[in-house]
Amino acid sequence: MSVGTGIFLSALLLSAVILFAVTKDRWNWKRILKWGLLLPTTLALSLGVGLYIYDWQSDRPVPQASFNNIPITATPADVKFLKGAPTYKEGDDQWLYNDNYEQEVSKPATYIVKFKDSQIRYIMYLSGESSRYHPYLLGFSEGSSYEGVQTKLGIPSHTSQSYDELNRIISYDKLNVFFSFREGSVYAYGIYQPKFGPLKFQSKFQRESD
Template sequence: MGLGAGILLSAMVIGLVLLYGQTRDRWRWKKVFLTALVVTVIIACVAWAYSEYENRITAQSEFLSISLGSKVSDVRFIKGNPDMASMDGGVWIFNDSNKKAELLVLFRDTVVKAVLYIGDCFYCNQMFGLGIGTSYEKVKEKVGEPTSVSISPDQLKRLASFEKWNVVFILKENKVINFGIYDPKLGPVVFSERAWNLGSNPGLQI
């Protein structure tokens, strides 16, 4: 619990105690308590149902406002010019407001093949409730066994593709470090020895 939340909760408790002290002879506190409990349970159930709906597993075709199959011109129109790009134009990287790499787009013949979140914020973006720091076991528990797994040249990272859902997760030390979507019709996303040696982030083959 954060400091702000703790202060707010403490203030609410103190307020309720003071309110009870001043109204215990006039209010039916048992009824008030039961009503508050019912309302709290209803709100919790609605919040849970909404979370489950938002995190339901479906095949993905759009991520971070970019759709699979979009043209180079479409991506430029939506996101502007990339902050970095490979020599052949097949890899675009966009930075966040702090100038840190956040979004990577892979093209195949000027068509979007994959869109990856390469930032480091767990709560900023998620896929089916999975995000940065999620364990590999939890990923497989949620979306099943991967269709294919690519191992990085230094053997420290693995890229797990899930063709049924069009999603990929890049993992290191058994935890998600990058994730996104890809178009299986354009072939799998795998680590590339050449891209790795050139320092491409994160060293993927187009």
């Protein structure tokens, strides 16, 4: 502390003592001190509660209306306009778009757009052998854990398990999202239209729980 600062603080303390001595019989110092402490404390608590509520609200998952810049309400014509011609098709109702980040790998990451009655049934990202970039969905991506997804999103609306019990798909109707897991980690994920039902393994031996 410098000499100047010491002199200033001493003068400030002396002024407070003099003010109290002069006004102690005329001013209600107990009330002044009470409000002087209560008001800042109340303001600090209000600010803390407000920040907590804001943080809680901003971290809440919200329904997803698009994925890979494709709205879930898009028509086949809309998808072709937005993304161009598909890399290839599996029938007329399933279009596949290879990701362009790693063209040298034999199995690049792929976006799958599945249609039903000329409407999008789901949009899925399949990581393939890509190791560089994976899009995020509600804060999750390729490799996210099974426990981590359910800790944040809660109990899924539907769970489909493969017959060999090696894979699971969990779907959330209120959020329009699904995640596929292998060895406890996400390897495919995307959005879907709940009106068409959740994603399920196609084997007749599948095990499901609603």
